[in-house]
Amino acid sequence: MTETVRPSLSVDYDVESTVIERYQAGAKQQQPSLCCPTEYEGNYLEILPEEIIAKDYGCGDPTRYVDTGETVVDLGSGAGKNCYILAQKVGRSGKIIGVDFNDKMLSLARKYRGEMADKLGYSNTNFVKGKIQDLKLDLDKLHGWLQKNPITSVDKIGAYEAECDRLRQQEPLIADNSIDVVISNCVLNLVRPQDKQQLFAEIWRVLKRGGRAVISDIVCDEDPTPAILNDPELWSGCIAGAFREDNFLKMFEDAGFYGVEILKRETEPWQVIDGVEFRSMTVRAYKGKEGACxxxxxxxxxxxxxxxxxxxxxxxxxxxxxxxxxxxxxxxxxxxxxxxxxxxxxxxxxxxxxxxxxxxxxxxxxxxxxxxxxxGSEYNLTQTNDSDCCSPGECC
Missing domain, CATH: 3.40.5.100 (Ribosomal Protein L9; domain 1)
Structure with missing residues (x-):
């Protein structure tokens, strides 16, 4: 199905900054409007600090589809709730990497690393700064380079771009084919429309063959209206950037995934705006159908x-x-x-x-x-079994 072309955004270049500002505020004070009511599997929340639970926002529970010993990346890890849940699930032999672009959210998540390691008896969680649509570029390393090499003229922009390329190639934030599971909880919709194809390509790149993506996000039943698309508050509120349901699955398919499956779709919409229904949906997709036959x-x-x-x-x-x-x-x-x-x-x-x-x-x-x-054409075996066809005590 061909995707309907959406009206152009008059606030296109403000989308990213609007999202950052909204979630920086969410790191300071709880913002209930940023999340859907969600039930998490098991009792994993019991040992989490209350501040993380209160200031982490999502719309589903992708953590329930992760197993012991796996290496997991959480895209848009926020305050770290999903990462610290997964730290318990994957155990000592697993590894969790939270990726976020928001400094205040990263600071909040990192604040409790020591405390959580003490509670668990091991440390298997790390939080790194990066854009989820560019998982090769380590922004902490880039920031360190900029401090030593500030851009004071146009001539120095070339050196900056060269360093970005070098980091992507030689010191990638997340290496190719290195991750068992990529999860995300209500974050992919916040990425600018022009970056979403690259986002799915990056998810595919970092996964191992046979690895999978488990993504909870907000979807809509029809294309949002122009009024919705041009409202900055609705972008940062996980509405304007929502995927149309069918196109959400097609994004995985177009990126090369197979076995794309809806694991959960909320019956009741989270919000209805201008007649468009917005609801939570969790999707799983696998990498590994490429290769010779x-x-x-x-x-x-x-x-x-x-x-x-x-x-x-x-x-x-x-x-x-x-x-x-x-x-x-x-x-x-x-x-x-x-x-x-x-x-x-x-x-x-x-x-x-x-x-x-x-x-x-x-x-x-x-x-x-x-x-x-x-x-085989020469197969001519005759084989009988003298034992009864049924197990003892069973009727044939």
Whole structure:
């Protein structure tokens, strides 16, 4: 679906500063209007300082979809509530990185690092300064460089730009393919429209193959009106920058993700303005469908209940049929952490074909694999089982 072109913003270059000012105020004094009512899983809030709970703003709970031992980045980490929840969930072997651009919020989050480490018995959380649409540029390091090399003339702008490029290439804030999970809680909508495509590309870049993004954000059921889009207060209030529901999922798809899934969508809208409904939605998406296709005689069976389904690469899977797939698709479909695993039965070949001996797979959109192709044309085994078909005490 083609995205509807939104009216131009007369306050375009004020969006970022308006957001910063609003959240700096939120770091000083609680701003209830900046968040939706949210229930968090478990009792993880019990050991958090009250100041963090009161001054951290969100619209969902992406933390419940993170596991022990994982490395997690929280985009727009604010006062640090989600990071300190995750510090407990991932444990000593995990790692949490909070990214924020707001100095006052960073100061508040960093203020409690020592206290939280003492409570947990380990330290696994760090807060860094950066823009979430530019996760390569370490703004703390850039600030240190500027203090030593102040820009006092136009001629020195080139040196500044060169240092930005050097930091991105040689000392990136978040390295490529280094993160298990990227989360965010009601922050992506605050990014300027012209930066949102880059934002999703950055999420994709930092994730490992097989990694996932879990994002809670505000979405709308139709495009906001011009009056909404040109209201600075509604930008900083998580309204004007909200994604239209269908386009939110398409942003992940266009960035290269697969298995894009709505985990939670609030039935009742958070706010209704000019007839447009705004509500919280949590989405999960996976990285790792890129790569070559190799034939290893694998097949998968879609369990149902739909008669047929189509994946993000255009493969069609018919209910109950042995569908021919390449090795890449087979691994994606059957891995333990796959979004498809509960709906798919994987059928490996009777004789393993080493990857180095595999031929190129012709990725047809709908190809049924005969059982003999999986077993081999010379397969002629007869095997019986003398034991009862039922377990003791069960009826056949």
């Amino acid at each position: 190799w034939e290893r005689k694998q097949s998968v069976v879609y369990k149902g209940p739909w008669k047929q389904v189509r994946d993000d690469d255009g493969h069609v899977f018919c209910r109950g049929e042995r569908m021919a797939v390449c090795d890449k698709t087979y691994q994606i479909m059957t891995a333990a952490n796959s979004p498809y695993a509960q709906d798919i039965i994987g059928i490996p070949p009777y004789e393993n074909i080493p990857l180095e001996a595999a031929t190129e797979f012709n990725c047809k959109t709908k190809a049924i694999r005969h059982a003999r192709e999986t077993k």
